[in-house]
Amino acid sequence: MRKTDHLQVRVKQRGFRSGDDDLILTLGIESFGTGYFLRSKDVEEAIRALKETIVRLERLKGTLLVSERGVMKTIYRPSRHRERRVLQQAST
Secondary structure, three states, X not given: OOOOHHHHHHHHXXXXXXXXXXXXXXXXXXXXXXXXXXXXXXXXXXHHHHHXXXXXXXXXXXXXXXXXXXXXXXXXXXXXXXHHHHHHHHHO
């Protein structure tokens, strides 16, 4: 969506940050004739989903997904030795 100069001035004047408008567009509800409104309910749902993602990330930490030519082959948690080898190969 195109942003007007007026919007950019108001964002700065009112203490909003760059990207806040994108969050409102993404998570808020459309109010026809008015714009987009970010309700408390929308924020709570987004926070819950992000917390679930954080829990999943913590659980997946240290996991290796083996793939070749666009095909996922296997998944496992490598030993420390194997992890170092994987990381060395990734940095080259």
